[in-house]
Amino acid sequence: MNNQGCICYRQPNLARIHDAFKYLIPVLIGLLQVEYQSKRLSPFDTHPINMWIFLGATCSYCLGLCFENEFQNKFIHGVILSSGALTSISLVSIFLPRLLGWLCLGLWTVLPIALARHLIKQIYVWLKHEIKEKFFLTIDKLKRFWEVVSQVTMKNQLHLPQ
Incomplete structure (x- = not known):
């Protein structure tokens, strides 16, 4: 895929964030595969909520990137930022002890609330x-x-x- 046509590459901040998620998410998935390669249960069995959050956030992230060229507004950038962060945090939370993982997911909710406040003002x-x-x-x-x-x-x- 040619990334130069993507709007995010014309906006430096979003491009850096996208690059971070582009490399971080596959690394976390690789670590998750290594973690679970010798176990009988999958992450969907041991951490179903985290994995479904990961799946939903990944879909939102990809849809945000797809629609970014058409809409080019802060709402889409907010979707990309918040869903990319949620994707990463939901994977990281699997590696952490349960309480700490849930705390990370809970703290993540501050980001969309802050973005929503700005969006409502706009x-x-x-x-x-x-x-x-x-x-x-x-x-x-x-x-x-x-x-x-x-x-x-x-x-x-x-x-x-x-």
Whole structure:
């Protein structure tokens, strides 16, 4: 796959984050394979929640990268960042003692909450701008309509031919 066409490579911060996840996730998967190669149970048996979180986060991460070229906005970048981090943390949490693993997953929730707060603020600003623009457009159309109605009324009052 040619990564140069990816928007994230034109944005240095996102490119570095993507590069980190691009190398970290396969390394963690390799370590997980080594950890479980001599065991009868798979990580899905011993840590089902962590593995399903990993699978869901990986799908979100890949979808975010796919849609990044089309939407090019901070929401998609937030999805890429948070799902990439969740993918990594869910794998790391398997290697840690249960309590520490759950603590890591719990602390991870701070990232999407912070991103969501910023996103909500952006949506508010965008909606405010759109509503204001539509409001002034409507006022403009009503003024033009009122001018036409006034002209017709004046012509009718003066009994001028149309």
